[in-house]
Structure formats: structure tokens, C-alpha cells
Amino acid sequence: xxxxxxxxxxxxxxxxxxxxxxxxxxxxxxxxxxxxxxxxxxxxxxxxxxxxxxxxxxxxxxxxxxxxxxxxxxxxxxxxxxxxxxxxxxxxxxxxxxxxxxxxxxxx
Amino acid sequence: xxxxxxxxxxxxxxxxxxxxxxxxxxxxxxxxxxxxxxxxxxxxxxxxxxxxxxxxxxxxxxxxxxxxxxxxxxxxxxxxxxxxxxxxxxxxxxxxxxxxxxxxxxxxxxxxx
Numbered sequence: 001x002x003x004x005x006x007x008x009x010x011x012x013x014x015x016x017x018x019x020x021x022x023x024x025x026x027x028x029x030x031x032x033x034x035x036x037x038x039x040x041x042x043x044x045x046x047x048x049x050x051x052x053x054x055x056x057x058x059x060x061x062x063x064x065x066x067x068x069x070x071x072x073x074x075x076x077x078x079x080x081x082x083x084x085x086x087x088x089x090x091x092x093x094x095x096x097x098x099x100x101x102x103x104x105x106x107x108x
Numbered sequence: 109x110x111x112x113x114x115x116x117x118x119x120x121x122x123x124x125x126x127x128x129x130x131x132x133x134x135x136x137x138x139x140x141x142x143x144x145x146x147x148x149x150x151x152x153x154x155x156x157x158x159x160x161x162x163x164x165x166x167x168x169x170x171x172x173x174x175x176x177x178x179x180x181x182x183x184x185x186x187x188x189x190x191x192x193x194x195x196x197x198x199x200x201x202x203x204x205x206x207x208x209x210x211x212x213x214x215x216x217x218x219x220x221x
Contacts, residue, residue: 006150030206042198042212043151050207087150094158094205095166096141100150 002026004099006088011105016078020086020102022071028092034062034073035087037101043087046073078106110135114199114213121186121193121220129184129216131199139205140182144168145196145215154197157182158205186218193220 003025012018024032031050035043049055049064049071061074073086083106088099112133121127131140138159143151153166157176171190176182182201186193196217200210 033209040196042214044212045209048207048209089151089210091206095153095156095164096200096202096205096210097153097167098143098151103148 002090002092002097004088004090004097006086006099006102008100009103009105011107012078014078014080014106014108017074017076018078018104020073020075020088020104022073022088022099024069024071024088024090024099026069026090026092026097029066030091032062032064032071033089033091033096034060034071035089035098037085037087039084046086075104080106080108082106112199112201112211112213114197114216116216117214119216119218121218123220124188126188127186127193127218129186129197129199129218131182131184131213133180133182133201133211135201135211136179137201137203137211138179139202139210140176141200141202141210142166142172142174142182142184143198143200145198151198154184156205193218 034046037043047062059076085101087101115130141156142154155174157163160179173185199213202208202210
């Protein structure tokens with residue numbers, strides 16, 4: 001089976017840095033994705049990690065440790081538009097499974 | 109333009125009726141997925157298909173059925189056996205089921221009254 005855990009909600013202020021953690025326990029693992037989802041909309045792809053280490057893409061970075069079953073998404077220079085849900089997802093055994101998602105609220 | 113299309117965006121049905129949600133993609137993707145999302149929750153996998161004419165149950169398949177007769181189409185039927193069908197349904201596709209990002213449709217919000 002697969003179990004993917006994320007904090008339910010986080011708050012941060014504009015301009016700050018926030019780290020959203022994801023831990024997973026899966027019987028098969030190919031890679032880990034992060035998606036952003038604004039309320040009532042479809043998720044959009046942010047990042048993908050298949051090897052251990054940090055992947056940087058502009059203000060967003062994602063880290064993976066396969067031995068620890070752990071990933072985080074780092075958002076820098078937060079903007080109000082970053083208020084959204086952030087979904088961690090794992091591929092393994094031919095399917096893509098999502099975590100519960102973390103709702104991020106950015107305040108002025 | 110290439111993409112993945114779900115229709116309709118909003119759907120209302122009476123309790124006890126079956127309803128079919130449409131999902132079409134012109135991205136030439138082999139893999140397709142159906143997810144259910146309840147308010148404030150993550151995405152839960154209903155069914156997935158790795159290739160045409162093949163599909164597998166996800167974590168919450170009870171009360172749902174799918175078909176994959178064409179590569180570009182993966183319709184989901186919500187049957188009367190589904191106890192709590194009111195939810196936001198999302199369809200996605202990817203090149204394969206291993207290491208490629210999934211692209212999502214805009215979702216169908218189903219309300220059963």
C-alpha cells in the first residue's frame with residue numbers, strides 16, 4: 001500500500017520562505033511530484049524528483065531523500081498568489097497517488 | 109491546442125441515477141486517471157489506465173466504473189451504488205504511469221440531490 005503524509009495547513013507572510021514537508025511509505029517508488037492547486041481549479045505541475053537531492057526551479061525548490069521517504073517543497077520570496085494547496089504525489093507500481101495536500105495561506 | 113477536456117463542468121443528478129463524466133485528451137498519452145476530491149481534502153485515486161483496453165482499480169473504486177475503448181477517452185460512470193457521490197472529479201493523463209508529469213482537466217463538480 002501507499003501512505004503519504006503532509007501537514008494540513010501552514011501560514012506565512014509575504015516575502016518569507018516556507019518549507020512544506022511530505023513523508024511517504026510505499027511498496028514501490030519511481031518518483032515524487034509536487035503540484036499546486038488553487039481553490040476550485042485543477043492541479044498544476046511544479047516539480048519532479050527521482051534521485052536524491054535538490055531540484056531548483058525559480059522561487060520553488062524540491063528535495064528528495066529516498067532512504068528516509070521524505071521530500072520537501074521550498075517556496076522563497078512568497079507572494080500573495082502563492083496562497084494555494086500544495087500536493088505531494090508518488091508514482092509506484094504503475095499508478096500516481098497523492099497525499100492529503102497542504103493548504104498554504106500567505107498574509108501581507 | 110493539445111490538452112485534456114472534462115465535461116460538463118457542473119453536473120446535477122437525482123439520487124439513485126447513474127451518471128457518466130466525460131474525459132478526452134489529444135495529447136497522445138497512454139496513461140489516464142480519475143480522482144475524487146472532497147472539500148479541503150487531497151486527491152483520491154478511483155481508477156487508472158496504463159494503456160487502451162486496460163484499466164485498474166484505485167483506492168476507492170467501489171460504486172464507480174470506467175472504460176478505455178479509445179486511447180483519447182476515459183469516461184467515468186458514477187453508479188447508484190456509490191453512497192456519497194457528491195464531489196469534485198478530476199481526470200488526468202500522462203505519457204506513461206512511471207516518471208512523467210500528469211496533466212489535469214478542469215474538473216467536474218457533481219452534486220447529487
